[in-house]
Amino acid sequence: SVDEMDSVEPELKGPAEPSLVGGGADTVVGVVLEQQPSVEFDSPDSGLPSSRNYSVTSGILSSIDDGQSVCFEDGTEEESGPDLQRPDAEHTPKTKSLDSDASVTEESLCSQVERKAPAEESLSVCSAAYTIEMLDTVALNLHRIDKDVQRCDRNYWYFTGENLEKLRNIMCSYVWEHLDVGYVQGMCDLLAPLMVILHKDELAYSCFTHLMKRMSQNFPNGGAMDTHFANMRSLIQILDSELFELMHQNGDYTHFYFCYRWFLLDFKRELLYEDVFAVWEVIWAAKHISSEHFVLFIALAMVELYREIIRDNNMDFTDIIKFFNEMAEHHNAQEILQIARDLVCRVQTLIENK
Numbered sequence: 001s002v003d004e005m006d007s008v009e010p011e012l013k014g015p016a017e018p019s020l021v022g023g024g025a026d027t028v029v030g031v032v033l034e035q036q037p038s039v040e041f042d043s044p045d046s047g048l049p050s051s052r053n054y055s056v057t058s059g060i061l062s063s064i065d066d067g068q069s070v071c072f073e074d075g076t077e078e079e080s081g082p083d084l085q086r087p088d089a090e091h092t093p094k095t096k097s098l099d100s101d102a103s104v105t106e107e108s109l110c111s112q113v114e115r116k117a118p119a120e121e122s123l124s125v126c127s128a129a130y131t132i133e134m135l136d137t138v139a140l141n142l143h144r145i146d147k148d149v150q151r152c153d154r155n156y157w158y159f160t161g162e163n164l165e166k167l168r169n170i171m172c173s174y175v176w177e178h179l180d181v182g183y184v185q186g187m188c189d190l191l192a193p194l195m196v197i198l199h200k201d202e203l204a205y206s207c208f209t210h211l212m213k214r215m216s217q218n219f220p221n222g223g224a225m226d227t228h229f230a231n232m233r234s235l236i237q238i239l240d241s242e243l244f245e246l247m248h249q250n251g252d253y254t255h256f257y258f259c260y261r262w263f264l265l266d267f268k269r270e271l272l273y274e275d276v277f278a279v280w281e282v283i284w285a286a287k288h289i290s291s292e293h294f295v296l297f298i299a300l301a302m303v304e305l306y307r308e309i310i311r312d313n314n315m316d317f318t319d320i321i322k323f324f325n326e327m328a329e330h331h332n333a334q335e336i337l338q339i340a341r342d343l344v345c346r347v348q349t350l351i352e353n354k
Helices: 002-013 017-021 024-035 058-065 095-102 106-129 132-151 161-177 187-198 201-218 224-239 241-249 257-265 273-289 294-305 307-312 317-326 333-352
Strands: none
Touching (some): 132 161, 132 187, 161 187, 161 201, 187 201, 201 224, 224 241, 224 257, 224 294, 224 333, 273 294, 273 333, 294 307, 294 333, 307 317
16 A cells, blocks of 8 residues: 555665765765865964964854754755654654655765865865965065054154055055065155055055066166166266266275165155155156156266265265265255256267267
8 A cells, every 4th residue: 555655665765864864964064074174374464364274164064063954055955963863753743854855865965065066176276375385475575564664754744544554555465466576675665655646545556566567676686776886887987987986996886886775766765755756757757758767867966966075075985875864855856857867968969979
């Protein structure tokens, strides 16, 4: 009869199905967990999603342990809890739930495992992308940024606590996108004037990124600084051989190392803020008008402006470094720019008369 067949069917399926129902979800999730690596973010300041271990399946396990239902993407629910492990409760109200769970086929379980596979793959990709070396690099750069931000233009009215935080955020964003370059002391000095002028973080970030395409070559990873020194040596030999001989005799500082900060920051620390804006605009415009190496002529103009002082005091390398450090933010920017333009014209004339 039909009743007899119904009673026989649970007996035939009973020994096999409870292992799938009562322990099936735990077993499947357990297998996924054993294969599931957790991602560690060692640095709490790294700006990454978390600094603790994180597992995609931790939420699934907590639901199973609490006896709650676990929902999968297709809308099916997998019941779990102590009641599922009592196959003898055939005549209790939970029989219907047990019978309905017993109808879960191996195909549906396999499909559930397949749905967890992408999460496992994405987690393995994440752990591979964020290596320990990479996180250490980020942490080191953040430490350098934090030190420099607190010291950046402390005496200028614009850089209050709120704007210093904006400066830090923009700098961190740039370094995260350019870890191969990283942060080097002085980058905050290049970003600060852009923030004062533009007022918008996204514009300041965009302009700073473009500026760094040229300026990054002046930092230790680039090779432009040695080229600047060599060109300065050649220019002063041609345009002011007397001063060159004087510099050569007094300790030979014709290597022009005292110009390092000038080239590194486009004279930002040598001039007042209002003058920085004017000089930077001239440097950027000169690339399209007179010379893409106009920074060299500005540097030479600063030396020429104080030529008599250098000569009369018979300055050596130490003297000239001390002198220009004391003169920082006391230079006449317009006079320096005019001398630089005259020097460009002299070089152009020499080239034309060759």
